[in-house]
Amino acid sequence: xxxxxxxxxxxxxxxxxxxxxxxxxxxxxxxxxxxxxxxxxxxxxxxxxxxxxxxxxxxxxxxxxxxxxxxxxxxxxxxxxxxxxxxxxxxxxxxxxxxxxxxxxxxxxxxxxxxxxxxxxxxxxxxxxxxxxxxxxxxxxxxxxxxxxxxxxxxxxxxxxxxxxxxxxxxxxxxxxxxxxxxxxxxxxxxxxxxxxxxxxxxxxxxxxxxxxxxxxxxxxxxxxxxxxxxxxxxxxxxxxxxxxxxxxxxxxxxxxxxxxxxxxxxxxx
Numbered sequence: 686x687x688x689x690x691x692x693x694x695x696x697x698x699x700x701x702x703x704x705x706x707x708x709x710x711x712x713x714x715x716x717x718x719x720x721x722x723x724x725x726x727x728x729x730x731x732x733x734x735x736x737x738x739x740x741x742x743x744x745x746x747x748x749x750x751x752x753x754x755x756x757x758x759x760x761x762x763x764x765x766x767x768x769x770x771x772x773x774x775x776x777x778x779x780x781x782x783x784x785x786x787x788x789x790x791x792x793x794x795x796x797x798x799x800x801x802x803x804x805x806x807x808x809x810x811x812x813x814x815x816x817x818x819x820x821x822x823x824x825x826x827x828x829x830x831x832x833x834x835x836x837x838x839x840x841x842x843x844x845x846x847x848x849x850x851x852x853x854x855x856x857x858x859x860x861x862x863x864x865x866x867x868x869x870x871x872x873x874x875x876x877x878x879x880x881x882x883x884x885x886x887x888x889x890x891x892x893x894x895x896x897x898x899x900x901x902x903x904x905x906x907x908x909x910x911x912x913x914x915x916x917x918x919x920x921x922x923x924x925x926x927x928x929x930x931x932x933x934x935x936x937x938x939x940x941x942x943x944x945x946x947x948x949x950x951x952x953x954x955x
Contacts, residue, residue, distance in 0.1 A: 716795030736798030883923030
């Protein structure tokens with residue numbers, strides 16, 4: 686199995702099924718976890734040096750930080766309802782307790798914090814929505830924590846790709862710190878598939894092909910993108926959802942397109 690592919694494990698004592706840290710990913714900035722909680726279950730975490738964005742993938746919960754309480758949040762019971770999620774931003778040197786009011790799928794997005802912003806609720810109304818691409822490159826975007834919104838390091842977005850379409854496409858990368866042209870951002874892709882027995886393909890490759898991997902990605906898998914281009918193709922009959930977490934030394938998303946495929950931007954008839 687590819688070192689870039691992380692598969693879920695059985696629930697631990699707190700309901701965690703996925704764990705990515707800078708240490709396990711062999712990088713510096715991004716951490717990512719998924720918890721699968723049953724109704725009534727709860728857990729508590731200290732944020733320590735990291736800020737966190739808690740994304741309620743599905744289900745309802747109470748979330749409490751050291752200074753704030755957000756009661757009965759959540760709405761969608763599946764990501765494939767395609768409505769924006771509820772999320773909670775929690776700064777470093779804080780804590781959070783999550784109690785599941787229904788069965789709950791929760792993503793925890795992590796990156797270095799600097800203590801600049803207090804805890805807050807990110808409601809569905811706060812999430813920017815857009816359609817991106819055209820034809821077989823079209824997809825739907827929910828900007829949960831874009832660079833225009835307050836955070837120290839985190840960038841968080843979710844993407845819905847119809848069956849048969851390709852997204853994160855034409856291929857782009859953000860692995861060089863050469864602003865204003867390109868920013869260095871590590872990235873995780875958390876995938877869900879509808880129906881869940883399906884799969885998508887994701888390729889991660891760089892210009893000299895010293896990195897060139899194509900993976901069959903199943904429901905609840907995570908793909909690590911330490912560098913390179915990283916398109917995703919949804920196969921016929923199966924919808925694709927993924928949650929992206931990005932972070933780096935500068936909180937801005939400046940990407941570079943693969944010049945071999947830039948012609949796709951000008952393709953007629955889509």
